[in-house]
Amino acid sequence: MRRGALALVVACAATLVGTMPADAADRWTVSLTGAVTAAVARTGDGGLTFAATRGATTVLAPAPLGVRTKTADLTRDLRFLRRTDRIVDEHYAMTTGKQLRRHARAAETTLAFEGAGGTRLDVVVRAAADGVAYRYVLPGTGPVTITGEASSFTPPATAPAWLLPYSPNYENVRVETTASTAKAGDYGFPSLFDTGDGTYTLLTESDVDGRYSGARLTHIAGTTDYAIKLADASVTATGPFATPWRVAITGDLSTVTASTLVDDLAPPSKLADTSWIRPGKVAWSWLSEHDSPGDPVRQKQYADFAARNGWPYLLIDEGWDASWVPDVVRYARARGVEVILWFRWTTLDTAAERAKWLPLVKSWGAAGIKVDFMDSDTQARFRFYDDIAAATAQQRLMINFHGATIPRGLQRTWPHVMSFEAVRGAEQFKTRAATNTMFPFTRNVVGSMDYTPTAFVVSDRDTTDAHEVATFFVYESGWQHGADKPENYEARPEALRTLDQLPTVWDETRLLSGRPGQEAVFAKRSGERWFVGGIEAGPAKTVDAPLDFLGHGRWLADTLRDGPAGLLREKSAVSAGGRLSVPVAKNGGFVTVLCPAWPGRTTCDEEIRQVPATSLSVTPETAEATAGTTVEVKATFRLPAGAPLLDVELGPAAPAGWTVTGRPVFRPVLFAGQPVSGTWRFTAAAAAAPGTTDLPIAATYRFRGRSVHVEDATSVFVPPPVPVGTAQVSALPFLASSNGWGPVERDQSNGDTAEGDGRPLTIGGTVYAHGLGTNAPSSVTVWLGGACTAFSAVTGVDDEVTEEASVGFRVLGDDGRVLAETPVLRPGDGAHPLTADVTGVRRLTLQVTDGGDGKDSDHGDWADAQLTCAAP
Template sequence: MPSPSRRSKWSLAVTGVLLASGALTPVAAQAQPADRWVVSGPSLTATVALDQTTGTLSLGATRNGRAVLAPAPVGLRTTGADLSRGLRFVSRADRTVSEQYAMTTGKRRNRTVSGTEARLAFATAAGARVDLVVRVAPDGVAYRYVVPGPVTVTGEASAFTVPTGASAWLLPYNAWYEANRVQTTAGGAAAGDYGNPSLFQSGEDFVLLSESDVDGRYPGSKLRHTAGSGTYQVVLADEQVTATGELRTPWRTAVIGDLATVTASTLVDDLAPPSKISDTSWVKPGKVAWSWLSENSSPGNFERQKAYVDFAARNGWPYVLVDEGWSASWVPELVRYARAKGVDILLWLHWSNLDTAAERDTTLPRIRDWGVKGVKLDFMESDSRERYQWYDAVLAKTAELHLMVNFHGSTIPHGLARTWPHVMSMEAVRGAENQPPAANNPVQAFTRNVVGSMDYTPVSLDVGPKEASVAHEVALPVVYESGWTHFADKPEAYEARPQALRFLDQVPTVWDETRLVGGHPSSGATIARRAGTRWFLGAIASGDARTLSAPLSFLGSGDWLVEVVRDTTSSARGDVVRDSSVRRSTDVLSVAVPRNGGFAAVICPAQTGRTTCDEPVKQVPTTSLAITPAQELDAARGTSFEVTGSFTATGSSALTDVVLTTTAPAGWTVTGLPVRRGMLAPGETMTGRWTVRVGDSSPSGYTDVPVYAEFNGERVHVEKAVRVFVPPDVPSGTPYVSDLQFIGEENGWGPVERDRSNNENTGGDGNPLRVGGVAYAKGLGVHATSEVSVYTGRRCSRFTAGIGLDDETTETGSVVFQVVGDGRVLFDSGAVRAKGAARAISVDTTGVRMLALRVTDAGDGKNFDHADWTEARVTCA
């Protein structure tokens, strides 16, 4: 709780105490006019005024006596009452806010919240009530509404007014927040809608407008501007929002202060609800190797993803993100390969893959069971309440399953990472994948990144427009904060620049402290961040070559070893160089940078004999694991089989706390105990043996029985799996393939559709199958690249179908149809490049155990490759 001397700086009138989370401190009552209420802090003051003639409310704010927000309307409109006019004052209750909380990500791990809050109650002549809650914090002002329910809101009168001549950095609105920011003035900005957060500067005062505590109770908002005006009106994404109980709206938020205060602000997080997760030990931020931007097709290539895993392991990066194009047929094996090297796998998903409870309850547990540690969810592209309810549902389910999350194609952070600490990052920025100009980079540090982790995907060296220098790119993981930092380029680009890679191997992704050292939204940003005893400095500039200066006053007393990473004058895209010197906090670091240049630095306490601030890159000891049976095994329900595992420390390091065991799938049983060793010396082997029984009601299809070893304090996980096939009933007669169980299913866009066309990405959204103008009641609708497999048990002698491109696409795709029996191609259509009548095929499948129907993209990409297997059926004994 604040000391009395601290509390005396926060002056409030009080008629009661409002109960809420955090420490509560009553504040002495003061007389104030009946139509004007003041909420004050040490430097900021918010004033709410009631126009006695119209009954309208306004709110303004000052900083050190200077007006930064002119009085602007506040209030709500509902279907039952207009709560923006005709109001009268009812009561006021005040409290002092004092909280502490910890974050898993962000610019500062440990947070302290202080502020003053007033709840002003107003009512109409008919008795309809609205409470206005106003909070003043050291770094800004915020307000929200509380309305008794049930209620349907049709809009807000909420607005912010800044001086018309104020400089402005605005984001033309779209629901995925990926436009370039526009530098203009508050009054000179074009009429239209702008996205949060929006930054304004008037003299020495900066104001960043945004919102906080937005979830499925309410839609998001944007800022609507009329040309020539300094007022920015809050406009909701939905025309109406209904609450059955009391409604607490999101906070309308203004971060206010000098540029350093705005940059370091945690106000958006401070206003958000506390964490809903009590145990966050499984939440692990970190660096991520990512292939999609530099090699768009590589997420579909198992061997290439293994190369990214190897690169991450060599450099101590804990994650590899496998983006769009991965296959369920090999991801489990990639996960096992990666975990043995101390690397975990993250997977990309389109949001619509999880848009129903049933999909969330099947897809997410399945990838969790593979050993995947997190997901990148993409293309939400909406601020509607319905989409925010989807966020709520996904966050609850991923938290339950201990899956971390990155939201891409998303809204902006609204304090989400405080409430749900497994949110590692969000996009909502024109990041590297959209090839932004270098001039767009500095402003992001003072706008978008202020409100939360930003998935910009930095450090583009060989990919992208190459406008920024290499040192500028290398500095971005310090200038930009993100709990997961997805590096944009491929291993070869980084390994060709070993000094750049050396710095990237050292830079953290979570910080204990953040300081603005210098810069301005229009020209550059220099930011210092501390992790433990080391400081990291990142400086970027836009425009002509010049010298960047960084005062080292953020350092403590004593001598500090400063290692500067900078561009050379000999090569625009070559490696950086590293310079070392011993400095003190009174020094100023000056570095000459080229056009759109920058520099980075790592700084640590100088000690006798210390020559670098680098810490050792963590390497996982090499091991080997052999299992039996090593080949795929058929096992009927109720039968048993034996599994063995032999684990060897093949490297030069001894392993400690080693456990070798297996795990039974749900409904199966394992007989035999884990094998344990306190230490396994180099060259030693330990062996375990277990009996596994298939469950009596086990579903048919493939199941992995993992055998794994874990060791050392960080529980390195080395795993292989016995592949078990539980056969379904063998088909009889002439069944349609769409009526059989799919043993395997891959599809290039959304799921395979039974008896419908592929259409879009959501399951069940297909149209009637139609090829060459003829509709078919039965068949499969797929999208290249696709493969569906069914079990025929060597009892089906023929497969028949019609093949062709579905009529539903506006343009014609190109595909190849293949029928595959036990891995052998039995039929190949050649390239089908035109729409038209379905082509009848009949394929001999005598002796085939597993039949697969495959569609490829004919080698020219998968756009418009909607393919149909019409009337597809098998003839069986």
């Protein structure tokens, strides 16, 4: 809650209901329906406790409340001032999740206290039908530093517990234990306890952002105390100040899994327009083929797979290169597939980096990004989440957080956040059936979960093929990344048929049966269709699921399950009030699609909407220009065959530093065989950046309710000034560069993944002031414009390498002609001088190869790389 919002809530509460005195026992209760009740009580030393009950069952025994700041101890000697009550009643819509339209209703009480020295502390408590929550408010103004919380939860001692040993990426194996016998240590949210009498309680938090740090639970062995532990030793903010909510979702397992309490407690959406946000299935190659994200040809094959099957996205993971990504994006978009690009978070952790990369990937036509390896719950890292969420929203780029923290309501506040990882996903372990059945009751309750499901490629897993398919359904993620390659899906056509029919967002979600570590069977609705599916951990059995949620009449049921010889598809007719019985193999699963049995209806499958094949030709393909000159571009768009296209518009987009004249051409209907053509003039500004720039022409149209973008471009080269005299290569602008690890570094070694993190260039004990630091495979192209005659450098493996490495150096002229090269060099070989005649060469490329044995530790230096050129 932001400062302004905080003031508004407090003011509204006071205006609506006034104040009431404390009761005689210094105990205050908050309840919406009477089923779930929160209780705050004052202890003999003036401290506070928090407890919760569901009916007659105590789910959380009294446990301490309070905070400590640098100037005040607000955990004791608190004097009660007043109580303020109100009802929170909100309707809101989500772009992702288990239920798109939400109704949040809760009773809220603010208990105002005063500590020693007159410092104020408000405890705000909410009670809803599905749980309770509290937060602290420090109403004073000015800076405040919190050094810790007294906050703690106390579940019943014998309560079975499903706990996650804490790590900042939340990827450890969840363990089954009890509240009192759990090992000492830190546990990550969310933590689930079976608190008795059919009631489960899930502990987590909500509304964490850069004003605070993330928290976890810390447990002392032999006790039932689970205390809040902040990621930072202290947190500094500006008052008035509200901490995150401490949340206890409680009820039967159906209530817990259906709960939206974490989102209900989060700030409302910051986006007025969410029309550009589109969840969906994603084709993704990294898990099944680690090197494939670096192969544009293979990525186009994944785009073709996505297009054939109606999957709206392709994720190009670690390894992509800016030299070919725009081409792959255009290829995919022409087939109705949008592209997501992977980033290491350190590439985007400053405002300057975000200002550089986000507009660029947007200009390429990317729909979103995946950001990886944040691996921290500190206040500083949550400030990064704030910054990157705002920056991507500004560019209308969706985002997925991988190597990340858990959701804490961010998907409500920033609806373009499609998913978080924060789970031990399909890539990480093979014995997974039991753990898989824990996730629906724990991690996935609090928000989208990027598990990357359905990985047939993991051949020695303990799950069946039907179990793998069912994870795609059981787990909720706005972007659902299919983890396998096209060939493995197409080798199982019945599995692929089911995957093609599965939505990734839902109108309703209901748990039908299950228990963590054993079984999870859900019913979910999307439009008129219901889907029922589940995953099992244990021996073969028959799942008998009630169908009382169906509407009247007969329904078709199309079930995919494991059979004696592989995946098996069965059809049946069912009705509301009946039951669905499905034989399930050991560690198996199933997915059933249900639809009204209209007369003549034989399938529940919806049509896969493939976009038609079109052509867009742009001439010229390439051009060269100088600042202030004009390039004329002609384009023709055609639909060779098929149903007509609607609202066709063909037009240009001026890149930065260019202007364009000529209006777009519009056709309300375009029939097969009819061309749409136009001519536009692009003019380079005097300050146009040197290098290669695309002058794009795009055709957009509507087809069967879908908007499709087809683009091609003239590639125009604006030469930079030619080098003169004796020129250091590290001082020249790069026309293109790529590197096997992090960026190519100027005048320092490769270092790590961040720009400028290298060391002095050192080969064989000699330090060089100038040159390039790379990690193979790498390539750097610079402009000579025919003005130079000689190149020289000292090459070798940088002395910072302490492990095995092997590199080779090549000097290439125009058209890839090899001008000079070294043998394979290794640590200890020392410096290897390299010279080349570059007379007449316009583009010079310096390559470092990996010696044929992989890129690990292959730090290759072009030390003292210089050119001999014409005199100025």
